[in-house]
Each structure stands twice: as structure tokens, then as C-alpha cells.
Amino acid sequence: MTPTPIPILTAPSSYASATYDPFHGLSESEAMSLKAFRAEHLATVMRGLTGTALDNEDEWTNDECLLLFLKAAKFDLDVAVSxxxxxxxxxxxxxxxxxxxxxxxxxxxFGDQFLTGFDKHGRPIMYTRPKHGYLHNKDPEGSIRYSLLLIEKAIKIMPKGVTKLTVITDFEGSTMFNGFASAIYLKFLNILATHYPERLGVAICIRPTWYLSFLYGVIAPFMDPITKKKLVFIKDASQSASKPPAMDNDEVGGWRDSIFEFVDVDQLRGEYGGDHHFNFDYDIYWEAFTKL
Known part of the structure; x- marks a missing residue:
């Protein structure tokens, strides 16, 4: 297939949910917690904030988002409110x-972080390539800000009913001498876990090197337990699989044989065995990205 600089930033129609009800599948007590969150606590939370309101704060206080905080808190209402x-x-x-x-x-x-494609559950895919970015980038804090902008944009392009994103990280060639400090990885993961609850569907690590084992050993004790369970390690990114695994339980993480368990071939970059032969071109990508 001919390489293309055009990213996939719109989910195929087959991934989109026609209707979405945040109450669907909730127990009676869980539904009551969500109603109490909105009716009894939300106004108090908003009155207690300082500083200038953001334009999109209503998107973070609708039932869909309140439910994400409740799920992250295992429906402990006090914890979710806090x-x-x-x-x-x-x-x-x-x-x-x-x-x-x-x-x-x-x-x-730098081309080390970008959005293109959607996984089998309609979740936007965020690609990261640590070595590629580090070779040029000496501002890790700036990289975190760019990562957060990618997440904000990913939320914007999620199909109705989709609330999470997938992160694919290519560790090929990464070592302790050409990667960011472990504290930077941990800071980003902690921001994701703390301020974007239930937004990470799965974090897929491909082409793992010895450095990944070392890095994981350093940061794992400090990682959010829920985030840790969503880490997947792929040994071979070119084998096919017939169906995706269950994504909302504790069995997501660990070693897997194929990335195609998670991403359809037409949505996966050709570099990893897919048919989406996306060739990063900054000018074309940046124009499409900023229009989101």
C-alpha cells in the first residue's frame, strides 16, 4: 500500500455507538450514587474552585464524566467527589x-508522539516512540505538556460512548542512555491516573528491550495499581488474532502474542504489520491535528 501522510483522526462508522446511556449496566446503588454526585455534590465542588473557569468545564461535569470518577473510586462517593x-x-x-x-x-x-487510527473498541490510538523523541528533545516537561494536549484532542475525537484511548509505545532501541529519566515517565503516568481517571484503555508496549524491564522495575512500585494492570507487552507485532480480549477487567495486562488482538489491520500502522502506512509529515499532520 502507498504510504500516506494523512492521519486517521475520525473513527470508522462501524466503531461508533448509535446511542449511549451512562446509566446502562449500573446497579441501583451505583445509579443512585451518580444521581447524588450531580444533585448534592457537584455544585459544592464548583463553588470551591479558585481561578478562571475553562470554556469546556461542562464537559468534565456531565454524567458521563462523573461516572468515570465514580468508577475510578470504586463508587466511593466521597472519594470521587474529592x-x-x-x-x-x-x-x-x-x-x-x-x-x-x-x-x-x-x-x-520530533515525530515521537502523534494520534492516528482507532483500536477495536473505537478508542483513539496515541503512538509514542521514546528514543525518537529523546534524540532531538531536551525538554521533557514540554513533552509532557504536548502529551496532555494529545490526550485532550483524543477525547475530542472519541466516538459517542467511547471514553478511553489506547497508547502504543515503541521501545525499539531504547536504553537508559537515550531515554527520559524514569521520573518523567512516572510523572506523566501519575497525571494520567489522577486527572484523567478511566481514560486509559490499554497501554501497549511493543519491541521491548532490556531497558523496558529495567524501567518497569524502577517505576512499577510507584505506579497507580489500576494503570499497572493496563500495561500490555507484545513480543511479536505481526501475528493476527480473531477477536479482541475483554477490556474492562483485571486480565488486560501482561504479555500478549499479537497486537492484532487490540487493533484491526486497517487501523494499525504499517511499521507494525498493519495496512495503515502512515508516514509522519509534520506540516500535514499539524494542520489536521490543530483543526480537531
């Missing part, structure tokens, strides 16, 4: 929706 308050204040302070493209654009040029 976590929402902390996240809404963090958003006002950090202002991830107002990250200046002119500032993070240079990080996009």
Missing part, C-alpha cells in the same frame, strides 16, 4: 485546553 475537586482545580491551574500550539508545536516536529 478527586473531581482536585482535578477541576488542577485543570484551572494547569489549563490543558489552553496549551499554546506555538509552544508545543516543536515537540510535534
Amino acid at each position: 478527586r473531581l475537586a482536585a482535578t477541576m482545580q488542577w485543570r484551572r491551574d494547569f489549563r490543558p485546553t489552553e496549551i499554546d500550539p506555538a509552544v508545543v508545536g516543536p515537540h510535534c516536529k
